[in-house]
Amino acid sequence: MTTLTTAAGAPVADNQNSLTAGPRGPVLMQDFHLIEKLAHFNRERIPERVVHAKGAGAYGVFRVTRDVTPHTKASFLSAIGKETEVFLRFSTVGGEKGSADADRDPRGFALKFYTEDGNYDLVGNNTPVFFIRDPLKFPDFIHTQKRNPATNLKDPTAVWDFFSLSPETMHQLTILFSDRGTPRGYRHMDGFSSHTFSWINAADERFWVKYHFKTRQGIENFTAEQAARMAGIDPDHATRDLFAAIADGDFPAWTVSVQIMPELEAERYAINPFDLTKVWPHADYPLVEIGELALNRNPENYFAEVEQSAFSPASVVPGISFSPDKMLQGRLFAYADAHRYRLGANHGHLPVNRPHATEARNYQRDGAMRFDGNGGGRPNYEPNSFGGPTQDPSKAEPPLRISGDAGRYDHREGNDDYAQAGALFRLIGAEAQARLMGNIAGSLGQAPAAIQQRQLRHFLAADPAYGHGVAQRLGVTIESAIAAE
């Protein structure tokens, strides 16, 4: 039998009865054990993630299956068969930490590769595109997905007000209201980097890449009715499903592919390859299979490993870098900032976040909750004469070709927000179209008539059958001025 102790390690003689003045009396201040217990309990909660608060995670392994050295010198991708430990956190986006896994929402797909060159975070979603293309709009957009400031209720008026005033949302909202907006579980969906990233090879040539993770369990989705039922029966169904599968040895796996675009083709390609609201059609840039990913180990403690996990798109390794995508640039700031707020300045030292295949060697010192040796007596400045870590110019990234006059350019000018949304609508077939339009009408129908009309204009522009189909399900006539456009 082990003895219960205080946080300081002193044995506790009684964990059932507070120290009181007489059997009925008030408790005494000197009951330090009681005070410590209550005080620690009061501090159990940390801020939940401002988005993607509800999630589940697991460890696994990534294995290279193709020689990609012509395109990247990333060491973890350097040889066929090479394996790298990973941690993957799935999530929903808009709901709070206790919200239902089955809610209609994109799903997060945040992957940490523990490489020998440091951790590489690929912080993606289960959709290849996103709602907006300028990071300046992210807080506005997310406010519409969260709760109304007065009623504290989810607010379809805000959702459709923003969508209808932001036509670049058309592609992603078509995915969101399709069957893929309600995956049957985390194992049954794909993952995407969504953004374009750089791959850089040993000759310092740059390529633009997009990552795709295809589920080997097969895509499976709920209908809206099934999702609503599951949210009631088991709000944690996707968390439960992932944990149970891994505990049973039924390890979920994904095939990993990339689309690759030579650097200079970006200037000639008809689509802006850095626009997060667009995909690169596979006919132009086919999927190149490069590896496989399997999850094979559950966390031992949810708070320590999943809640405290921290992913940042800014965490890249030599051979991999960023792109001019405005949204990605905004995210490069946002995540580490969120981690400092949510977890503190030393979040990188937490076991789930620190490098596993190498170690961090730098001159950062002190700060709240510095729980390792804090660099001991080694120098805390650089340059120094005592053998401290120094820069390695061989790891430098080649110059990034950028140009242009600084200005606030209208990101909607010359951008077709409808073609890919319309193409997706036509691709999914009549039955899925009917469910898509029914799901939209169920939500849009809760917004005021003027907003409905403004949104119908966008559906019409994507495909006339899309516009008329939603209007019919709303039981409204499309205003003639709009229909004539």
Ligand code: HEM
């Ligand atoms: C989480 C910001 C766009 C995927 C977060 C968090 C912030 C954030 C602050 C919480 C981080 C934390 O507390 O650990 C932003 C901003 C965006 C943006 C400012 C746009 C400018 C995106 C996009 C994707 C994405 C486009 C996917 C392609 C995720 C995922 C998480 C997340 C998966 C959860 C990470 C985890 O599991 O810990 N985002 N986000 N976000 N975001 Fe974004």
